[in-house]
Amino acid sequence: MTTPLLRLSGLTKAYPGVVANQDVSFDVQAGEIHALLGENGAGKSTLVKTIYGLVKPDAGQMALQGAPFVPAEPRAARAAGVAMVFQHFSLFDAMNVAENIALGMENPPPQREIAARVRQVSDQYGLPLDPSRIVGELSAGERQRVEIVRCLLQDPKLLIMDEPTSVLTPQEVAILFETLRRLRAAGTAILYISHKLEEIRALCDAATVLRLGRVVGTCDPRATSAREMAELMVGSSLHVPHKAARPEGDVILTLQGLSAKAPHRFGTALREIDLTVRRGEILGIGGVAGNGQDELVAALSGEIRTARDMVQFDGQGIGHLAPNARRHLGLLAAPEERMGHAAAPDMSLTENALLTAAVRQHLTARGFVRWGKARAFAGSVIAAFDVRTPGAGNTARSLSGGNLQKFVIGREIMQAPALLVVNQPTWGVDASAAAAIRQALLDLAAKGAAVICISQDLDELMEISDRFAALNGGRLSDPRPAQGLNVEQIGLMLGGAHDMEVAHVDA
């Protein structure tokens, strides 16, 4: 057997109170797309940061092509041939593609040369990219290509990709996969981090599964079912939400030409949104991030005020009402950002319960807070939604992402909304918590409430929604019944890919 490109043996890294990686060992071969699978908090990020020189392991060794590999910093890792594409891009909006790429280089050659190399690399790997375009005008998929090209210019032996498809449309995912396959054919190894199992089955040659910092299994993803991999990840059998047939109810929400200016410079304006939502239905709204999701939630929750009749709730114009007046009527919302928006990180769960439940749960009396009642309400949310925490007195920050999300969603559901608006309800949440949240949304709809679920996870939307609509540039497509929609149609509703076709290689 040949020497593996990268060999990890016995890597251990502990943080105060938590062991992020324990005795992690596996090999990545040259010319292999190797999946690193695991729930949130399984230790994937720590592991790749170790390989990229951002984290020093407490114990264990790494070897690159047989030679000991101890990168002191990312620069050393890059010099050794390891490149990484992060989930969050580090690009300057005001500069063009070639300038952004030059910024990441130690000794950048002249602009013209960079532009030529960018063209060459993007042709070679099927990554359509114009070096002279301003980054601020690019789509998320194109921005990711800039990051990938930036890595490829270093001619890496190992490319690490952290959840690369979370911001892409299905068509853009197809382009990315084509690129990764070409890279594999050229002998580059790719360490591919994801929790989207179908993608991994379609793309990867080998998979290592992490759970609670340990390697719990390796498998050939092409020969393993998604369900088996999920159970390996979670460590127990997975609960699949149950969707019951529901009768169609009365109209609860009507949006009539809802338009709103972008709340800040990098926001999206809402344009002429028309929509009706009925009691007992779940409307799924898909879209690539930054197409008006946050703004739509804000316009519904009351954080953005509009003309009165643009938003009608139960036949009454409420566009001008503040959040608490809307809560009083039964319109509740759970925004995407948990820390600092849906919840205050440094406040206790009791205080966070008070944050949205003061009106409907009568947690104040003549302006004075009834702390006992607030504590009891927080406790009931914790119990009903299986939030893992020592108690309601703990701060929101001390909870893991999934637990806090369960608390935030549970806090709204326990207030018995007539309409619940959720944005990215399972973002960054582990598989079992995600299933629990989806089931809770389905149960809520079964009881006759309407749910608007905004998400970038199309599988999730298909799983729970009755109708599906897409946000694109602040406009909402006409909703269509979710049953029978295929990936192609959804992709087109999302606005398709930018530069959809793979770059043509001139003969």
Next chain:
Amino acid sequence: MIRLEKRTAPSRFWTYAAPLLAVVLTMVCGALLFAALGNDPFVTIRTIFWDPLFSEFSWYYRPQLLIKAAPLVLIAIGLSFGFRAGVWNIGAEGQYILGAICGAAVGLAFYPTESVFIFPLMIVAGALGGWAWAMIPGFLRVRFGTNEILVSLMLVYVAQNLLASMALGALRNPDASGFPGSRNLARYPSATSWINEGAGLHWGVVFAFIAVIFAYITLSRHIFGFHVRLSGQSPRAARFAGVNPGLLVLICMGISGALAGLAGLFEVAGPSGLISIDFNAGYGFTAIIVAFLGRLHPVGILLAAGLMALTYIGGEIAQSNLRLPAAAIQLLQGMLLFFLLAVDVLTHYRVRFTSRRVV
């Protein structure tokens, strides 16, 4: 090597211990400073921190402590609302001056009439004066997005010039044959804030205690206090919770302005007695230190104001008895804030000593 690791939650122990440690460190470094200046460090520290309370002359100093602490408590309590909500009113000194001018003007307008209604009217005027002065930066921030730190600070200098012009012009004592300064309100029975001058007790002391209780209840029990804390910690979450950010800015500015104005009124109608060119003594700025030293907590502010008053009175004793320069006392007070902020790291971070060797 020393490393700092962020705690998941602020340490309960250090939240309370940090101010005490800061005081101790200030004493130690202050002692070194005084030693370098050629004074006996132990005697100096004892003179500043012990003598005002427990020496044979403490019967004279203790009332002075009340007089010094009362305006600091009033102003700092007001500031703590804004500071908790992320509203940075740095201009309490100006609001204090305006409160004194407005309150004194009302009192002087009635001179020499005697009536029980005069003093309450002065209180209202003082609070309104400070409130109105604070509304300027508040309104500008809400309406035009200006920085309230700069505007409120600049308005202090405007207020000082206004004070000088009042002392020399409109409010000048007509019987003082051209000397600057107003009539002495402390000698005008219907307008004085003194309750018992010998004990250092004036209405400002009473209001300071009321303010502490009011602030404590508001911040811990009332939904408004919750919204104030929420706005400071997570502005977006506050908006989501239904807080109107502009209104909150105005209310916080209003509370701090009105309390600073009250402090000015009680001072001018009692301990100071008259509007003079140099009437203000920096209480508005010292109160910022007091507010942070007291952790923006009402009870903490009460204790911190006591400590600050102690360094003022003790400093004066040290100046007259030990010939310590006035700047040395200000340095001591500066050190206190410096150490407090430095020690604060321990509340949010854990210090780890690690060997230099890294695997």
